[in-house]
Amino acid sequence: MRIITPTKALILGVIPVLGLALVPSSPALADKFQTCVKSFWPAAKRAGVSSDTFEKATADITLDREVIESANYQPEYKKPIGEYVDRAVSPKRLEKGKEKLIEYKKLLDQLEAKYGVDRHIIVAIWGVESNYGDNPGDKNVIQSLMTLACSGTKAKFARGQIVSALKILQRGDVSHEKMNGSWAGAMGHTQFIPTTYTAYAVDHDGDGRRDIWGTIPDALGSTAAYLKVSKWIPGQTWGYEVKLPKGLNPNKISEKTYKTLSQWEKLGIVRVNGKPFPRSSDKTTLFAPEGTNGPAFLVLNNFRSILRYNQATSYALAVGHLADRLAGYGPFVVPWPTGEDRLSLEQRMELQQRLVTTGHLEGEVDGIIGSGTLEGIRSYQRAKALPVDGYPTLTILKRLRSEAPPPPPAPPPQAATPSPVQQPAGAAKQAVPVAPAPPPPVAAEQAVPAPN
Amino acid sequence: MSLRKYALFRATAATLAVSLAVLLLPSSSTQAADPVTTYKKAVEARFEQWLQALWPEAEAAGISRKTFDGQLKGLKLDWSLPQIVPPDPAFLDGPVLPDSMKPKPRHQAEFDVPERYFSKSSLDALAATGRSKYKQLAPALGTIQKQYGVPASIIVAIWGRETGFGGAALPYDAVSAIATQAFMGRRQDEFRPQLIGALKIIQLGHATRAEMRSSWAGAMGHTQFLPGDFEDYAVDFDGDGRRDIWNSVPDALASAGNSLHSQGWDGNQPWAYEIDLPKGFDCTLQGPDQALPIREWIDLGVRRVRGRPFPEERLGDWTFLVLPAGMKGPAFLATTNFTVLKLYNNSDVYAIFVGHVADMIAYNSPAEFVGEWQTVERFPRDRMQRFQEVLVAQGHDVGKVDGLVGFKTRQAIGAQEKKYKLPLTCYPSGALVDRVLKAADAAPN
Numbered sequence: 037m038r039i040i041t042p043t044k045a046l047i048l049g050v051i052p053v054l055g056l057a058l059v060p061s062s063p064a065l066a067d068k069f070q071t072c073v074k075s076f077w078p079a080a081k082r083a084g085v086s087s088d089t090f091e092k093a094t095a096d097i098t099l100d101r102e103v104i105e106s107a108n109y110q111p112e113y114k115k116p117i118g119e120y121v122d123r124a125v126s127p128k129r130l131e132k133g134k135e136k137l138i139e140y141k142k143l144l145d146q147l148e149a150k151y152g153v154d155r156h157i158i159v160a161i162w163g164v165e166s167n168y169g170d171n172p173g174d175k176n177v178i179q180s181l182m183t184l185a186c187s188g189t190k191a192k193f194a195r196g197q198i199v200s201a202l203k204i205l206q207r208g209d210v211s212h213e214k215m216n217g218s219w220a221g222a223m224g225h226t227q228f229i230p231t232t233y234t235a236y237a238v239d240h241d242g243d244g245r246r247d248i249w250g251t252i253p254d255a256l257g258s259t260a261a262y263l264k265v266s267k268w269i270p271g272q273t274w275g276y277e278v279k280l281p282k283g284l285n286p287n288k289i290s291e292k293t294y295k296t297l298s299q300w301e302k303l304g305i306v307r308v309n310g311k312p313f314p315r316s317s318d319k320t321t322l323f324a325p326e327g328t329n330g331p332a333f334l335v336l337n338n339f340r341s342i343l344r345y346n347q348a349t350s351y352a353l354a355v356g357h358l359a360d361r362l363a364g365y366g367p368f369v370v371p372w373p374t375g376e377d378r379l380s381l382e383q384r385m386e387l388q389q390r391l392v393t394t395g396h397l398e399g400e401v402d403g404i405i406g407s408g409t410l411e412g413i414r415s416y417q418r419a420k421a422l423p424v425d426g427y428p429t430l431t432i433l434k435r436l437r438s439e440a441p442p443p444p445p446a447p448p449p450q451a452a453t454p455s456p457v458q459q460p461a462g463a464a465k466q467a468v469p470v471a472p473a474p475p476p477p478v479a480a481e482q483a484v485p486a487p488n
Numbered sequence: 489m490s491l492r493k494y495a496l497f498r499a500t501a502a503t504l505a506v507s508l509a510v511l512l513l514p515s516s517s518t519q520a521a522d523p524v525t526t527y528k529k530a531v532e533a534r535f536e537q538w539l540q541a542l543w544p545e546a547e548a549a550g551i552s553r554k555t556f557d558g559q560l561k562g563l564k565l566d567w568s569l570p571q572i573v574p575p576d577p578a579f580l581d582g583p584v585l586p587d588s589m590k591p592k593p594r595h596q597a598e599f600d601v602p603e604r605y606f607s608k609s610s611l612d613a614l615a616a617t618g619r620s621k622y623k624q625l626a627p628a629l630g631t632i633q634k635q636y637g638v639p640a641s642i643i644v645a646i647w648g649r650e651t652g653f654g655g656a657a658l659p660y661d662a663v664s665a666i667a668t669q670a671f672m673g674r675r676q677d678e679f680r681p682q683l684i685g686a687l688k689i690i691q692l693g694h695a696t697r698a699e700m701r702s703s704w705a706g707a708m709g710h711t712q713f714l715p716g717d718f719e720d721y722a723v724d725f726d727g728d729g730r731r732d733i734w735n736s737v738p739d740a741l742a743s744a745g746n747s748l749h750s751q752g753w754d755g756n757q758p759w760a761y762e763i764d765l766p767k768g769f770d771c772t773l774q775g776p777d778q779a780l781p782i783r784e785w786i787d788l789g790v791r792r793v794r795g796r797p798f799p800e801e802r803l804g805d806w807t808f809l810v811l812p813a814g815m816k817g818p819a820f821l822a823t824t825n826f827t828v829l830k831l832y833n834n835s836d837v838y839a840i841f842v843g844h845v846a847d848m849i850a851y852n853s854p855a856e857f858v859g860e861w862q863t864v865e866r867f868p869r870d871r872m873q874r875f876q877e878v879l880v881a882q883g884h885d886v887g888k889v890d891g892l893v894g895f896k897t898r899q900a901i902g903a904q905e906k907k908y909k910l911p912l913t914c915y916p917s918g919a920l921v922d923r924v925l926k927a928a929d930a931a932p933n
Contacts (some may be wrong), residue, residue, distance in 0.1 A: 077752045
């Protein structure tokens with residue numbers, strides 16, 4: 037029941053249907069694709085790509101419909117940031133990351149010394165990007181990029197990547213057969229797109245090739261090198277979880293308001309663990325993705341360096357938090373908000389358990405809402421003649437509770453390794469607030485600091 | 489070559505370095521020989537060694553020892569070529585480059601100011617001869633156009649632009665020109681494979697050394713093919729068994745057609761559309777890295793000149809904005825064919841020139857563009873280079889720092905104009921260059 041990436045979801049669900057519905061590509065369509073592919077030759081030639089390389093890279097590629105479907109995929113369920121972070125920092129990923137820290141200790145020592153980037157961040161990025169290399173993507177990068185460039189979906193992005201991708205082949209860093217990646221051309225352990233690769237990948241093991249696909253020293257070295265040029269400050273953390281004083285409405289503070297930690301302290305913001313901030317002159321901004329209803333953070337420059345890797349703040353928070361957890365720190369002190377469309381981890385697991393018990397779902401109860409869970413909800417909604425939207429809400433959970441006996445307190449047999457955060461259903465039940473989450477308190481406006 | 493002579497030659501090559509030292513040392517220490525002669529002699533000796541070292545590469549390419557020695561033995565550097573960077577010193581601890589030989593900046597006509605490059609007289613002259621050739625060679629051109637999907641007018645325009653329809657004298661021996669460029673040219677790496685390619689042409693008997701006359705950059709025949717182009721794209725159109733781009737006009741023109749076709753010419757698109765930009769348009773949107781489908785340009789207010797619509801079925805084509813003179817000249821939306829033309833000569837104005845002359849030939853278009861090439865200031869190349877260096881130091885991407893005003897430099901100028909809140913032109917002006925250089929000089933190091 038882990039989240040299913042759009043591509044995989046399509047392989048499982050949509051593609052067979054399409055295969056039946058569509059006649060094979062007409063010759064004219066294929067011809068148009070080939071003409072479009074060919075149109076990249078002049079730019080490639082000027083960038084030093086030989087006609088041999090170009091021919092080899094483009095000879096057998098065809099328009100890849102899975103790529104187009106993935107690019108057009110609109111998630112029916114937009115995960116709240118808390119759920120995203122829970123999923124990115126799953127117990128399994130944490131456990132595996134700790135193993136990697138031991139396994140690659142020597143390499144990480146070298147990288148810390150050479151690039152000044154904290155080892156836990158390097159491993160956390162590895163974990164979030166490709167699950168430590170387990171999900172590097174298996175699509176031919178040239179075919180994916182040509183498909184996007186020639187079909188109009190994310191074409192502008194792809195057009196900017198193609199020459200860089202061909203140059204990688206020209207230099208011989210990787211063979212055409214091995215240059216695989218995600219549908220969007222994010223490649224290897226580090227999930228670099230070709231332009232990022234060209235600019236920042238390094239050959240750490242010194243074999244003359246920058247191999248982020250098969251060589252872990254190159255992959256992790258490239259991540260560290262990229263963070264370094266993204267102005268990672270050695271010895272600094274990415275941010276602190278903080279407690280906001282009553283009356284301070286974080287929504288009224290621009291995320292571009294920089295203050296030193298001591299200035300924030302004067303406004304009553306303190307660390308959740310009660311300890312003082314180290315280096316109180318560090319400049320930070322306030323990051324409170326759920327306002328006053330969830331964890332809030334003061335983030336430093338290094339948070340912005342992580343954002344260079346992927347500009348979603350939820351991503352940067354997940355990486356930073358996974359790194360902290362790998363370094364032995366605990367989970368967030370303030371819980372993520374719950375409410376009608378924001379179920380807590382325990383509630384999500386309870387929802388899955390109840391769907392399993394009622395026969396609408398099969399698989400592991402892990403609290404991760406993937407396409408399987410969504411389909412399970414739809415199945416239940418259909419069975420009960422409810423509006424079928426597949427959305428995991430408190431209403432659905434309550435309805436399940438009212439109809440079925442509480443699930444057994446023991447972990448279900450399907451779950452091979454119960455996740456450590458899983459609680460007995462009874463406990464989870466108690467934690468469920470019956471009323472929706474309280475609305476954000478009306479801020480006492482005078483409490484909001486005037487920007488200096 | 490007899491076996492004995494061959495062995496002798498090998499011995500000579502092997503002891504070259506030694507004999508060289510013996511030869512040179514006394515002359516440079518005992519008598520004050522002419523420094524230019526001394527220097528050239530030293531470099532020539534290095535050149536000879538360098539040529540010999542090419543053998544494995546040549547052998548791998550299928551060139552016989554006979555051809556190799558026959559063409560390269562005793563080959564002299566051509567010191568008269570442009571774009572060469574003589575080594576300084578000639579070799580480690582060797583004679584230094586005499587001051588009198590230090591290169592002076594030159595520029596190719598392609599980078600002249602657009603206003604002069606597109607003078608009505610040069611356009612008219614080329615189009616007039618082009619029209620008569622177009623008629624005269626109509627049967628062959630028709631077949632070529634059909635076979636390769638490239639308009640005959642484009643091929644004729646290239647022919648005219650490259651060699652004045654075969655009339656231009658090609659003053660250099662291709663082998664020595666290419667060897668010199670590969671040994672000490674600005675773009676050595678690009679020419680090295682071309683030298684092997686030139687030997688291959690001789691080896692395979694496509695042309696004799698005497699026929700292989702070329703431009704300073706080794707471009708040969710009516711349509712100015714480099715040896716690599718010859719190998720990849722030259723065709724035997726007249727059916728005499730030879731791919732003769734030197735003496736057979738049909739072979740040369742068909743080869744040009746084949747080259748454009750093979751490199752992605754799309755017969756359904758023009759080379760570019762001349763366009764009108766709306767007032768206050770952001771000229772930093774130019775350049776191939778910012779291509780958009782035509783319909784998105786229309787959304788940005790771009791219109792074709794003379795009120796003509798874009799073809800309905802072409803609205804999805806990706807095109808990019810070309811402003812060779814910034815906002816001080818005509819504007820174009822360039823198609824994929826424009827980038828194919830630039831493979832002939834990597835210059836925006838070259839591609840526009842050829843495309844426009846082709847239109848003048850095919851459609852009797854007027855010599856004038858709808859936009860006007862305004863008078864723009866000219867800059868010494870070294871000053872422009874200094875200006876680019878400062879822009880780079882400020883974090884701009886100007887492409888190659890070469891003193892030439894390419895699209896990235898024009899983008900960077902536009903960005904700088906925005907910063908100074910000046911009217912957007914995306915073309916260098918004396919005032920802007922002065923201001924940027926002054927600010928840089930005033931800044932503490």
